[in-house]
Amino acid sequence: MASGIADRAQGVAKEDYEKAKLLLNDAARSGSYMYPIKGIFYFFAHPELWKPLRSRIIPYFSLYSSVLGSMFFFTYLPQLALMAFVNGPLAVFTTALLILNESSTITGIVSRNYLLQDAILDTFDGTLVARNKSQVVAEGREVKRSGDAIQRLGKALKKPFGRFSVNELIRYVIYLPLNFIPVVGTVVFILLRGRSRGESVHDRYFQLKGWPSARRSKWLKEHRGPYTAFGTVATLLELIPVASVFFSFTNTVGAALWAADIEAKESKMADSTAPELREAAKKAE
Structure with missing residues (x-):
């Protein structure tokens, strides 16, 4: 009995290890973890993106x-x-770091969904325009x-990013005891926070492309490793107290740069496929 449970546990652990290895390999090959860093450099190099x-x-x-003041006043001693x-x-120091972490996360959740929503939207769209992808942006707003x-x-023609998600807050509360x-x-x-964060970085891009929910889910499932890698690096940056707002914007720039590269890759694939389709059509005639 005991040996059977041990064998099963070993099998589950091996299966999880293989899945994790595949995710890491996908993330490493994609280079997605570099886009938050690229976003920082691109942001500094393009002062017009500082406006939002x-x-x-x-x-x-x-x-x-x-x-931050409320968190220290009400939660420092219990924690x-x-x-x-x-x-x-x-514990004196780790509790302070934990509260800084919590305050940064709570502020990030509230500000991204309300206070910063329009500014982040403009930053994402503006980065796509700067990367000569204005035709994509034109699907969701007027472009001069x-x-x-x-x-x-x-003027934005499509509804911007989704508002506050209760599920996002619930996940944070569930993960926090870790x-x-x-x-x-x-x-x-x-x-875990990185995986959740990664799933939302291209919400605007999917919206501009007009992808239905089923296609978004399929794409995210097929590219889970790269999006988790991006989300993890972005989360680490946004956990830095005070500077988190700056990294929220540079991560948005990084996400837009990634979207621009995806768009360029799809365009190249379409251009290389079109002649083949035309040739096939001629043969069919």
Whole structure:
């Protein structure tokens, strides 16, 4: 009996290991984990993309200060009592880091869905325009002929990113206790958050392309590794206190750069396939 359970557990572990290895291989081959870093450099190199961030920086820090102050006032002592069992004397510091993490995440969830939503939308669309993908952006908003990448953005014709998701908050609350497990728990927490974050980075791109829900789900399932890798790096950057708002925008730029590369790849595939189809049509005649 015991040996049978052990064999089954070993089989499950082996299966999970193989799945994880496939995901890591897909992520490594895609290079998706580099796009958040590319987003930082591209953002710095294109000052016109700073405009949406500048317009929201003061309201964001007002929100962040309110959340951070409330979290320290109401939750520091209760969490310190719990962390003391796990980390001993270091609990004073680890609890402070945990609250900084929590405050950054809560502020990020609220601000991305309300305070920063239009600014992030403009940053994503503006990056696509800067990458000469204005025809894609034109599927969801008016695009002017003159001006820089942001000035060319007109009225949005399609509904922007989805508003606040209760499921997102529930997942965060469920995953949060993992931080009480030293090292391993934090790593698992970040990976789970990264997977969830990765699933939403191209919501705007899918919207502009007019992809139905079934096609989006299929695409995300087929590219789970790359999106998890992107989401994990993006999550790590956005967990940095105070600087999280800056990385929210650079991650958006990175996601748009990735979308532009996907679009370019699809265009090349279409261009190479078209002559073959025409040739096949001639033969059929």
